[in-house]
Amino acid sequence: xxxxxxxxxxxxxxxxxxxxxxxxxxxxxxxxxxxxxxxxxxxxxxxxxxxxxxxxxxxxxxxxxxxxxxxxxxxxxxxxxxxxxxxxxxxxxxxxxxxxxxxxxxxxxxxxxxxxxxxxxxxxxxxxxxxxxxxxxxxxxxxxxxxxxxxxxxxxxxxxxxxxxxxxxxxxxxxxxxxxxxxxxxxxxxxxxxxxxxxxxxxxxxxxxxxxxxxxxxxxxxxxxxxxxxxxxxxxxxxxxxxxxxxxxxxxxxxxxxxxxxxxxxxxxxxxxxxxx
Amino acid sequence: xxxxxxxxxxxxxxxxxxxxxxxxxxxxxxxxxxxxxxxxxxxxxxxxxxxxxxxxxxxxxxxxxxxxxxxxxxxxxxxxxxxxxxxxxxxxxxxxxxxxxxxxxxxxxxxxxxxxxxxxxxxxxxxxxxxxxxxxxxxxxxxxxxxxxxxxxxxxxxxxxxxxxxxxxxxxxxxxxxxxxxxxxxxxxxxxxxxxxxxxxxxxxxxxxxxxxxxxxxxxxxxxxxxxxxxxxxxxxxxxxxxxxxxxxxxxxxxxxxxxxxxxxxxxxxxxxxxxxxxxxxxxxxxxxx
Numbered sequence: 001x002x003x004x005x006x007x008x009x010x011x012x013x014x015x016x017x018x019x020x021x022x023x024x025x026x027x028x029x030x031x032x033x034x035x036x037x038x039x040x041x042x043x044x045x046x047x048x049x050x051x052x053x054x055x056x057x058x059x060x061x062x063x064x065x066x067x068x069x070x071x072x073x074x075x076x077x078x079x080x081x082x083x084x085x086x087x088x089x090x091x092x093x094x095x096x097x098x099x100x101x102x103x104x105x106x107x108x109x110x111x112x113x114x115x116x117x118x119x120x121x122x123x124x125x126x127x128x129x130x131x132x133x134x135x136x137x138x139x140x141x142x143x144x145x146x147x148x149x150x151x152x153x154x155x156x157x158x159x160x161x162x163x164x165x166x167x168x169x170x171x172x173x174x175x176x177x178x179x180x181x182x183x184x185x186x187x188x189x190x191x192x193x194x195x196x197x198x199x200x201x202x203x204x205x206x207x208x209x210x211x212x213x214x215x216x217x218x219x220x221x222x223x224x225x226x227x228x229x230x231x232x233x234x235x236x237x238x239x240x241x242x243x244x245x246x247x248x249x250x251x252x253x254x255x256x257x258x259x260x261x262x263x264x265x266x267x268x269x270x271x272x273x274x275x276x277x
Numbered sequence: 278x279x280x281x282x283x284x285x286x287x288x289x290x291x292x293x294x295x296x297x298x299x300x301x302x303x304x305x306x307x308x309x310x311x312x313x314x315x316x317x318x319x320x321x322x323x324x325x326x327x328x329x330x331x332x333x334x335x336x337x338x339x340x341x342x343x344x345x346x347x348x349x350x351x352x353x354x355x356x357x358x359x360x361x362x363x364x365x366x367x368x369x370x371x372x373x374x375x376x377x378x379x380x381x382x383x384x385x386x387x388x389x390x391x392x393x394x395x396x397x398x399x400x401x402x403x404x405x406x407x408x409x410x411x412x413x414x415x416x417x418x419x420x421x422x423x424x425x426x427x428x429x430x431x432x433x434x435x436x437x438x439x440x441x442x443x444x445x446x447x448x449x450x451x452x453x454x455x456x457x458x459x460x461x462x463x464x465x466x467x468x469x470x471x472x473x474x475x476x477x478x479x480x481x482x483x484x485x486x487x488x489x490x491x492x493x494x495x496x497x498x499x500x501x502x503x504x505x506x507x508x509x510x511x512x513x514x515x516x517x518x519x520x521x522x523x524x525x526x527x528x529x530x531x532x533x534x535x536x537x538x539x540x541x542x543x544x545x546x547x548x549x550x551x552x553x554x555x556x557x558x559x560x561x562x563x564x565x566x567x
Contacts, residue, residue: 040453041423041425041456170368170451171480172480172520173519175320199451199452202524235455239453239454239455240454242524243525243546247550247553250546256557265528266531269532270535273537275557276557
């Protein structure tokens, strides 16, 4: 299958900066996949994300969204409809005083027919589990609920790709779980391609693929079970290793023989339980 | 020595309107000088409201806030004194930088304290060194700094006031794992050097594990209070507040559910590693004896 997004050797330097934020990044994203992007602060993750729906345009190389070059202005609307973005702070992304008005904002602006807007808004709110809150005031919702409303607002555009830039950084543990479960369901049940930028390893282990960035390039790329056991390399890049993986690596070094692909607490406990049975 | 005492602290927002909300409800809390206390609880549990009383940014609806036994709301002078003695770093403090240079931003607090220039200078340098901000940035605009450097600048601005009590609301949110550890190490070494009281508001249970004491809030009340080992051992109650366990405590809990006898107070990776290894060696030794 053709990649839904193709990033070809792109470079980008911010106007007031000497150092390139992106320095030859290359990435193909398969439709329907769940890709986690990791990297230390300043590694270029957010800059890469902003290239995926033409918020930023590359200085060199090119970005193709379903074959459309992001620098070609005639594709801009189609690209923005195809790739939806969700940012860190839900308070900056919510504009209306009622949840359903907020979700309807973008399709209304596009002149979508009112019956179709109703269908999309209800559908989007149901997909993130916020339908029962459709008549609530967004500012009285919890952080996790607000972020799910922000995601519904993007879903109402019916995008094929959802790019989320640290969507849980400001949320408490319950809020994080709500948002990540909603995002995972969109990928698994609706076939939406998800690109999730995160510092949380427990979120990244749920992806199909982990991409690690360093100094504007992609330096590691593979399945979570292949990436996370490379603990020394990840730490050298300023990243952490999931607690389960770290524990298993230490226990194996002490003589046990546990599967390194047990990345979650559940898988880790199951593996240890079996070894001690 | 008691440093902070909250007696019957109650704070009601929008009183008398349909939006009336009791954020902190008749809460008693004593924090001893020199301790590191983690204040945890889900969004809306009252943590931020509570800490806003500690330096007199919010006035209690009812109850008192005592600093070394004195009511901080007793007079204008005591309110002013509390603002200097209790330094609060709010969430995402990098959005609050406003001076033209990094130096001026860090110097803002000490200047307000009416210290002489030499003392202000010394404090700015010391605070910057503590957070690992190089002096080469002093003349730059805060806007030119990276996110991590801005965060350090904002924290240095509070440290430069040399508060006796330092309160930080999610100081590591949005930082990468290495940056998180580095900032925490620096804050703990500042705390040790000054023997200050530190209150850390956090959702991150691995940060909570580094505190001497954890206070868990829910709906404006304290529902758990003890050492990290004591609080994490009560995993059912903690999880019912919407919080997580630290990853190692989570794995330990799952192991116990499978009948593996890992002690309930295990919450660090080192202790979990030792517990599992001991069980494995015992089993191996037992097997060899058969």
